[in-house]
Amino acid sequence: MIDLCIETFELDSAPDFWTLSYVWGSAEFPMPIIVEGKKLEVTENLYDFLDMFHPLNQPISEDFEADPGVWYWIDAICIDQSNLGERSKQVTLMGRLYQESVATIAWSGPAGERSWYAIPLIKELAEGFQETEGIEFVREMLWDPDNRAPWIALDKFFRRDWWSRVWIRQEYVLPKGLLLGCGSQWVSGREVIDALDCISEAINLYSGILNSTEGPPPNLRPEEPDSDDEDASEDRRPHGLIMGNPGLDGAKASSRLVHSFFKGVKLPLWKLLDEITDVQSTDPKDQVYGLLGLACDSHHLVPKPDYSLSTAEVYATLVKNYVEHYKSLDIICYQAYPKNLPDLPSWVPDWSSRTNSVNHMCTLSTDAQAYQLRIDANLAHGEGKPVPYCAAGDSVPKSRFSADLKELTVSGFVLDTIDSLAFGRKLNMEEFAIQQADESTLTSSESGGRSHVTPMSSEQVRDALWHSLILDRYHGQPVGAGEDFDEAFDTIFSRAAAGIKDPASFFPDWYEHNKSFVIHGRSLEEWAAEWLGDGEVPKEEEGIGENARVYTLDIASVMFYKRKR
Numbered sequence: 098m099i100d101l102c103i104e105t106f107e108l109d110s111a112p113d114f115w116t117l118s119y120v121w122g123s124a125e126f127p128m129p130i131i132v133e134g135k136k137l138e139v140t141e142n143l144y145d146f147l148d149m150f151h152p153l154n155q156p157i158s159e160d161f162e163a164d165p166g167v168w169y170w171i172d173a174i175c176i177d178q179s180n181l182g183e184r185s186k187q188v189t190l191m192g193r194l195y196q197e198s199v200a201t202i203a204w205s206g207p208a209g210e211r212s213w214y215a216i217p218l219i220k221e222l223a224e225g226f227q228e229t230e231g232i233e234f235v236r237e238m239l240w241d242p243d244n245r246a247p248w249i250a251l252d253k254f255f256r257r258d259w260w261s262r263v264w265i266r267q268e269y270v271l272p273k274g275l276l277l278g279c280g281s282q283w284v285s286g287r288e289v290i291d292a293l294d295c296i297s298e299a300i301n302l303y304s305g306i307l308n309s310t311e312g313p314p315p316n317l318r319p320e321e322p323d324s325d326d327e328d329a330s331e332d333r334r335p336h337g338l339i340m341g342n343p344g345l346d347g348a349k350a351s352s353r354l355v356h357s358f359f360k361g362v363k364l365p366l367w368k369l370l371d372e373i374t375d376v377q378s379t380d381p382k383d384q385v386y387g388l389l390g391l392a393c394d395s396h397h398l399v400p401k402p403d404y405s406l407s408t409a410e411v412y413a414t415l416v417k418n419y420v421e422h423y424k425s426l427d428i429i430c431y432q433a434y435p436k437n438l439p440d441l442p443s444w445v446p447d448w449s450s451r452t453n454s455v456n457h458m459c460t461l462s463t464d465a466q467a468y469q470l471r472i473d474a475n476l477a478h479g480e481g482k483p484v485p486y487c488a489a490g491d492s493v494p495k496s497r498f499s500a501d502l503k504e505l506t507v508s509g510f511v512l513d514t515i516d517s518l519a520f521g522r523k524l525n526m527e528e529f530a531i532q533q534a535d536e537s538t539l540t541s542s543e544s545g546g547r548s549h550v551t552p553m554s555s556e557q558v559r560d561a562l563w564h565s566l567i568l569d570r571y572h573g574q575p576v577g578a579g580e581d582f583d584e585a586f587d588t589i590f591s592r593a594a595a596g597i598k599d600p601a602s603f604f605p606d607w608y609e610h611n612k613s614f615v616i617h618g619r620s621l622e623e624w625a626a627e628w629l630g631d632g633e634v635p636k637e638e639e640g641i642g643e644n645a646r647v648y649t650l651d652i653a654s655v656m657f658y659k660r661k662r
Contacts, residue, residue: 192390200274208280223291260344
């Protein structure tokens with residue numbers, strides 16, 4: 098029987114302690130341990146860790162040697178999980194606990210699925226990529242037949258449940274040191290980050306190979322199923338190993354946060370909620386609470402976590418605090434589908450369901466790197482303050498929330514009437530919930546009212562279209578008054594109309610899907626015939642210039658606001 102002692106300390110004067118990061122797992126079959134002479138039931142995953150490494154004061158790895166008698170903080174033991182008030186209070190301390198601990202032990206679970214190959218491969222990738230020219234080392238690792246089994250094991254390792262927990266993001270980013278374990282094998286957090294850099298190079302190389310006739314490198318080809326394995330079909334991934342692995346994507350996102358924290362830059366909570374997706378939590382409130390230790394503005398948006406509130410109340414309160422703190426309604430433009438919470442108001446994003454997100458927040462760039470650069474450049478505006486967006490000038494929203502947070506009332510202006518709508522690419526329309534407000538809910542001032550559709554010239558329609566396709570953004574920055582993309586627009590539009598499929602361009606498919614899209618009573622195809630006239634038909638081999646290429650990429654970023662995560 099595992100027998101532990103427990104003691105309470107003030108965090109400011111606590112002795113050296115370690116923290117544990119692990120997957121709670123199913124509570125269906127609890128396992129008993131003894132704490133201060135009393136029986137406590139814990140999940141099987143935690144029991145496996147305690148059983149394998151009890152007593153905990155033994156050295157686990159040569160990288161991290163704990164002193165005899167060292168203390169450990171383990172949430173399931175140190176927090177009374179039946180006491181909602183204690184859980185709520187402890188959430189506000191989680192960031193400090195992981196930051197001030199000696200190091201964090203990240204336990205991914207017992208050995209299995211050939212994990213004994215995965216950890217050595219991570220170490221080899223980290224060391225080799227640092228000591229060599231990089232790309233040649235990666236190429237060798239992808240083609241050497243002796244590395245086939247380790248790559249398969251690595252793909253399975255990053256699909257473990259530990260990587261999909263929302264809480265592991267701060268447990269991975271905040272500690273002074275991290276020791277990641279699988280069975281009896283261990284690797285340092287630094288080695289994981291270096292290995293991820295190497296894997297990113299492998300994916301870049303792999304992506305280029307996919308566009309050639311050579312096919313995927315041998316070590317990243319899908320694993321052949323075992324005829325005796327009922328679950329073998331899960332490993333038959335048509336694009337090979339690693340690509341699209343959600344755990345790997347999450348690990349890379351966490352590593353980017355490590356780099357940001359190293360530079361002293363913390364992201365706002367609403368940006369973290371957009372960046373960190375495909376994560377799981379037992380309690381949907383933790384989709385927000387699990388990120389508070391990483392955010393620069395959590396004390397404004399979620400000043401007092403409260404597990405006694407419903408999930409809908411937690412999410413609605415976050416929106417209310419965002420609107421009041423940032424003086425912006427942008428957050429109601431962020432949506433996730435499908436919505437899992439039936440009692441959630443339409444204006445509140447459902448952060449419990451973030452596999453599909455539609456992000457139309459003006460203050461939130463789709464390019465994380467470009468966003469971070471703008472945040473760095475705008476620190477003078479206030480810690481984490483959204484990049485200024487000037488459509489409303491200096492005005493602030495006039496909004497009112499009902500006491501029960503079921504209704505949001507705002508005042509505004511009817512500026513124009515939408516002529517028609519087109520979608521970025523072929524989508525399942527059932528994923529969208531387009532709601533039309535009743536006329537009775539819209540009020541106009543005596544001098545206002547609905548505007549009439551003003552006729553537009555052919556040139557005005559063309560100008561409006563090229564502006565709309567990139568949302569007035571070039572390289573993520575607002576298009577200046579003097580910038581003209583007529584030539585770039587003509588290039589890609591004429592090639593799409595001629596049926597030319599330019600590599601890596603989504604615009605030809607968009608045009609084909611939307612050529613019947615009606616603008617001011619005429620289809621896009623009819624407008625194209627007028628704009629292009631009897632001009633020279635473009636040739637496929639001519640290619641496109643730099644401005645047109647960047648313009649195409651900016652169009653692609655708009656088309657993929659609907660992102661499968």
